[in-house]
Amino acid sequence: MKFDYTKYIRPYLLTLSPYQSARQEFEGDGSSMILLDANENPFESTTNRYPDPMQMELKQEIAAWKGVEHNQLYLSNGSDEFISQVIMGCCEPGTDYIMILPPTFGMYQVAALTYGVGVQEVPLTDTFQLDVTSILERADQTSKIIFIPTPNNPTANNFDLDAIEQIIQNFPGLVVVDEAYVEFSSNPSVISWLSKYPNLMVCQTFSKAQGMAGARLGMAFAHPDFITFFNRIKAPYNINSLTINAVLKRLKEQDKIKSQVELMLAERHRLEEAFAAIPFIQKCFPSDANFVLIKVDDSSLLYKQLIEKGIVVRNPSKNYNCKNTLRISVGTPDENNSLIEALHSLK
Numbered sequence: 001m002k003f004d005y006t007k008y009i010r011p012y013l014l015t016l017s018p019y020q021s022a023r024q025e026f027e028g029d030g031s032s033m034i035l036l037d038a039n040e041n042p043f044e045s046t047t048n049r050y051p052d053p054m055q056m057e058l059k060q061e062i063a064a065w066k067g068v069e070h071n072q073l074y075l076s077n078g079s080d081e082f083i084s085q086v087i088m089g090c091c092e093p094g095t096d097y098i099m100i101l102p103p104t105f106g107m108y109q110v111a112a113l114t115y116g117v118g119v120q121e122v123p124l125t126d127t128f129q130l131d132v133t134s135i136l137e138r139a140d141q142t143s144k145i146i147f148i149p150t151p152n153n154p155t156a157n158n159f160d161l162d163a164i165e166q167i168i169q170n171f172p173g174l175v176v177v178d179e180a181y182v183e184f185s186s187n188p189s190v191i192s193w194l195s196k197y198p199n200l201m202v203c204q205t206f207s208k209a210q211g212m213a214g215a216r217l218g219m220a221f222a223h224p225d226f227i228t229f230f231n232r233i234k235a236p237y238n239i240n241s242l243t244i245n246a247v248l249k250r251l252k253e254q255d256k257i258k259s260q261v262e263l264m265l266a267e268r269h270r271l272e273e274a275f276a277a278i279p280f281i282q283k284c285f286p287s288d289a290n291f292v293l294i295k296v297d298d299s300s301l302l303y304k305q306l307i308e309k310g311i312v313v314r315n316p317s318k319n320y321n322c323k324n325t326l327r328i329s330v331g332t333p334d335e336n337n338s339l340i341e342a343l344h345s346l347k
């Protein structure tokens, strides 16, 4: 049976003709041509020309790296832009819902609400795992997208892969698996499931392990029909040429990134051991990422005490089931030493 992507998207958008940018209308190789089509400043610099609207060179490189076809790949201005885009493209305001699993990444809800799209919440279990039964009971034909970040933010743990697969097989809408921390995870990416499950989308980012939060590049992997759809509704030049060039360079530095990831993981273990010896840290939740969630006696107090010592952490205590917790990113060895020292001085 052929896959029909149109049942997942807003019918209204199918009738829309996309904006045609200058560099889309002329499809040849512009490098040997006189370009008088886009009202640019003609005097050469690193940024005087509009970037390739389809980012073909970068997509070829990333597709080869990730083992997918370039037509399964969509690039966004950070994963944040993809999250907004998939909600805007698939959910009818006032009618449809996204489903989120608190405690979860805050952007899904904010993006939905800015588009007038409702949010269905199904909390994680007490061990921060997926409650598959409740998720599938709650889902109905208005549940257009479920967002599953694994490793999860702010809890840092991986979700069980079998549970994720059960959801993909039974959820009525799209399943977005957000793998922002996949480089740190002991679980493999679910990108390899894309050929089996056309209702699956996977997103990853250059913001975390890849060390490029400032460049804003997100990657989304999906069925080619969805990629074509995203290309129709995206802003014409959503990825800028400075970012394209910086990421092409970073793709050649993966050995360095790999050793940085290994160092961060070793440092995370060191922090976990140090936290165990601090009496006001009641618990350090299991992490598969480059941060940990800890439970403390008084998170607001400790947050302020750390600020006074020059250290900023995150207080996610207002999230579901996260009372008196702090979320702490793994820093450099020196930064982590300062954190451990600060915690000892507060004992």
Ligand SMILES: *Cc1c(COP(=O)(O)O)cnc(C)c1O
Binding pocket: 077, 078, 079, 080, 081, 105, 149, 152, 153, 178, 180, 204, 205, 206, 207, 208, 213, 217, 218
């Ligand atoms: C940090 C993070 C992102 C990254 O978003 P960018 O817009 O690519 O910086 C996405 N999802 C989760 C769960 C995150 O923690």
